[in-house]
Amino acid sequence: MNKAKKLYCRTFQTGLKIALPFLPYRKPEVIGSVKTIPDILKKRKCSHALIITDTGIRNLGLTKRLENVLTKDGIPFCIYDKTVANPTTANVAEALEMYLSNGCDAIIGFGGGSSMDCAKAVGARIAKPKQSLAKMKGILKIHKKLPLLIAIPTTAGTGSETTLAAVITDAETRHKYAINDFPLIPRYAVLDPKVTLSLPPFITATTGMDALTHAVEAYIGKSTTYGTRKDALLAVKLIFENIDKAYTNGSDIDARRNMLHASFYAGCAFTKSYVGYIHAVAHSLGGEYNVPHGLANAILLPFVLEAYGPCIHKKLHHLAVAAGISAKDTPYDAAAGEFIEAIKAMKKRFDIGDTVKEIQEADIPKLSHYADKEANPLYPVPVLMDAEDLEQFYVTLMDSDESVTI
Numbered sequence: 487m488n489k490a491k492k493l494y495c496r497t498f499q500t501g502l503k504i505a506l507p508f509l510p511y512r513k514p515e516v517i518g519s520v521k522t523i524p525d526i527l528k529k530r531k532c533s534h535a536l537i538i539t540d541t542g543i544r545n546l547g548l549t550k551r552l553e554n555v556l557t558k559d560g561i562p563f564c565i566y567d568k569t570v571a572n573p574t575t576a577n578v579a580e581a582l583e584m585y586l587s588n589g590c591d592a593i594i595g596f597g598g599g600s601s602m603d604c605a606k607a608v609g610a611r612i613a614k615p616k617q618s619l620a621k622m623k624g625i626l627k628i629h630k631k632l633p634l635l636i637a638i639p640t641t642a643g644t645g646s647e648t649t650l651a652a653v654i655t656d657a658e659t660r661h662k663y664a665i666n667d668f669p670l671i672p673r674y675a676v677l678d679p680k681v682t683l684s685l686p687p688f689i690t691a692t693t694g695m696d697a698l699t700h701a702v703e704a705y706i707g708k709s710t711t712y713g714t715r716k717d718a719l720l721a722v723k724l725i726f727e728n729i730d731k732a733y734t735n736g737s738d739i740d741a742r743r744n745m746l747h748a749s750f751y752a753g754c755a756f757t758k759s760y761v762g763y764i765h766a767v768a769h770s771l772g773g774e775y776n777v778p779h780g781l782a783n784a785i786l787l788p789f790v791l792e793a794y795g796p797c798i799h800k801k802l803h804h805l806a807v808a809a810g811i812s813a814k815d816t817p818y819d820a821a822a823g824e825f826i827e828a829i830k831a832m833k834k835r836f837d838i839g840d841t842v843k844e845i846q847e848a849d850i851p852k853l854s855h856y857a858d859k860e861a862n863p864l865y866p867v868p869v870l871m872d873a874e875d876l877e878q879f880y881v882t883l884m885d886s887d888e889s890v891t892i
Contacts, residue, residue: 487872491862495870498863503709510668511758514648514675516750520552520638523594524559526674530634532592535563536585538605539596540570546684548640549596564588569597572772572779573604575619576657581608592634595672596681598693599644599653599779602637606652606670609635613669619654620663625864628667637672640681642732642745643693643780645700645753647675655773661856662773671757677750679742687733689780690745691836694729696780697721697749698829699787703762704755705805706791706798709866711758718755719808724748726809726828733836763871764790766861767879770853775844784838788829789882791822794868798822842883850880 487495517526527535535556539549544567556563566581581604585593595605609632610622622628637647646652650670655662685693701721704714725748731741767790768782791798802822806812811828812821833840845853851873858873 487870487875491872492870495863499709499866503866506709506711506758511650512668512671513754514637514672517674517676517678519678520676520681521555523552523636523676524555524561526636527561527592527634528559530592532634533562534588534590535561535592535594536581536588536590536608537563537565537594537596538569538581538608539565539567539601540598541567543567543597543601543640548681548684551680552594552596552638564590569601569604571600572653572655572662572776573600573607574655574657577604578607578611578619578654581605582611585612590633592636593632594636594638595646596638596640598639598641599646602639602644602646602672603652603654605635605637606632606646606672607654607665609633610652610665610667610670619665620656622665622667623663625666627665628669630669632669635672636674636676638676638678638681639746639749641685641689641693641780642682642742642749643696645697645749645756647672647677648750648753649757651757653769660773662769664769664860675750677743677746679739679746682742682746683737683739685736687736688836690733690736691729691838692778692780692784693749694725694732694745695784695787695832695836695838697745697752698725698729699764699783700752700756700761701725701748702787702791702805703764704752704759706794706801706868707759707762707866708868709759714755714759717751718759719804721748721752721755722805723808723810724751726811729832730835760865762790762865762867763857763861763876763879766857766865767853767876769860770856771842771845773856774849774853775842777842777844781838782842784833784836785840785842785883786879788826788833789840789879791826791829793879798868802826840883841885845880845884847884850877853880
C-alpha cells in the first residue's frame with residue numbers, strides 16, 4: 487500500500503477511535519429463553535410479528551417452540567423462511583412484502599447470521615422505505631429507529647445478535663456489502679441453548695470458529711478499548727473451553743450455553759473494535775461463491791495471523807494465555823506460534839481444510855478489489871494491505887500448504 491493511502495487509512499481510523507466514547511453504542515438486553523418473547527411483545531404493544539428464518543432451520547423444527555409460545559399467548563405471527571446463506575436483496579424484498587402485507591409491527595430474526603442480517607435489513611427498509619439497501623451501504627446511513635427487533639441465534643458464532651452490521655449480497659451482481667448503523671443493534675438477544683441442540687457438528691465447528699475470528703480480529707486491531715479487550719479475552723477463553731465439547735456432544739447444554747455467550751461477547755468486542763482482512767476476504771468469497779462465512783473465516787484465520795507477523799505477537803500471547811494454551815512467562819513469539827498452531831489443530835479436528843476449491847484465478851483481481859474496498863479505510867488492522875497484497879490470500883487458498891508472507 488502506498489504511503490498516501492496508508493496515511494488516509496490511519497487518519498480515518500484514528501478519528502473513529504477518538505469518537506468511539508461519544509457514539510451511541512448499546513448492548514442488547516439478554517434473554518435466556520424464547521418463552522419470554524410474548525411478554526416482550528406485549529410490553530412493547532406489538533400485535534403481529536414477522537419471524538425471519540431459513541428453510542433448514544424450519545425443517546429441523548427449531549422454530550416450533552417459538553411458534554407454540556406465540557400461539558399460546560394469542561400473538562399473531564407469520565414466517566418468512568426463504569433466507570439463503572449470504573442473504574440477498576431479493577430475500578429482503580420478499581420478507582419486507584410479507585411484513586407490510588400482514589400488518590406486522592415487530593421482527594424476530596431466528597437462525598444464524600444470515601437470518602439475523604436479513605431481519606436487520608428488512609428493519610432498515612421499513613425505517614427508510616424510499617431508500618435502497620445499496621444506498622445504505624457503509625456506515626451511519628440509517629439514523630432512524632427500526633421496528634422492535636429481536637434476535638434469536640441458533641448458531642454460536644456470528645454475533646449478529648449484538649452488532650450494528652447487516653451483510654447483504656446484491657442478488658444480481660453478487661457483490662456483498664455491509665450496512666453499519668446503531669439502529670441495527672437488536673433490542674433483545676435471546677441466548678437460548680435449546681435452539682442450538684440440533685446444530686450439526688460441522689456447523690457447530692465453523693460457526694464457533696467464526697466467533698473465535700471475531701474475538702481475535704477485534705483484539706489484535708488498533709481500535710480496542712478496555713471493554714472490548716475484556717470481552718474478546720473472555721470469548722476466546724469460553725471457545726477454547728467449550729467448542730470441542732459442543733462439537734463431540736451436541737446435547738451438552740452447558741457447552742452450548744457457553745458457546746452462545748462466547749459468540750455474544752465476541753460480537754460485543756468487534757462491534758466497537760471492528761474486524762480485519764480475514765472478514766473482508768471471507769465476505770468476498772461468500773458473495774461470489776456462496777462459501778459459508780464461518781467456514782471461510784476458519785480457513786483463513788491462521789494464514790492471515792501469520793501474514794501480520796511479529797507486530798501482533800504480544801497480543802496473540804495474551805490470547806494464548808486466556809485460552810489456556812500458553813503460560814504467562816512464555817515469550818511473545820513462542821506463545822503466538824502456539825496460538826496459531828492450536829487454531830490449525832482445531833481445524834484438523836473439525837475436518838476444516840486449507841483451500842476453497844471454488845476460487846477461479848481470473849476472479850482474484852475482482853475479489854481482492856472487493857476486500858480492499860470493504861476493509862480500507864474502516865478496519866483498524868495491525869498491518870495495512872491493499873488489493874494487490876490481498877490477492878496472495880486467494881492464491882494461497884486455491885492450493886496451499888504454505889502460509890502467506892506479506
